[in-house]
Amino acid sequence: MSFGSSSSSGFGDLSDSPSSPAQQEFSNFLEQENQKAAVQAVIAKLTELCWDKCVQKPGSKLSSSETECLSNCAERFLDASLFIMQRMVKKQ
């Protein structure tokens, strides 16, 4: 996740107004790559959190209850983050 992701400026400062078509295209490319990295970073973070909560002893396959726990965990984390964000915005 080291490139960009959640931090405000990734690499390639997109606030520069790109003048030429080539610059525009390249900055689109960078933006896409940064976005991909950001999604990957969320997946990595959620996996880490939910792994700790859901998988006690790694077996030869994920059990159905582990799988269910992982997918609930990921969804509830996203719900929780939305919920908290809305509350923080309201409180401001």
Next chain:
Amino acid sequence: MDKIDQLTPSQRAELEDRVRNEMLRQAFQDLVQRVTEKCFEKCVTKPSATLTSGEQTCLAKCVDRYIESMGVVSKAMIERQQRS
């Protein structure tokens, strides 16, 4: 950024490839580090003089399950996205 204009299309394509490769390399490195940490935590609870065969079996399963878990999490996220 204005140096971009000095590149030929093929040079730019090469630059983009390099960026992509670097991102991949970095993502892979991060993953290896995280999996090592997580699985060491789970499997090597009392470090002894060697990495025992039991620990090795656990580590191997752990890595596989971790990757599997990533898949489950990604799938849950994609399905959520499609619902909204």
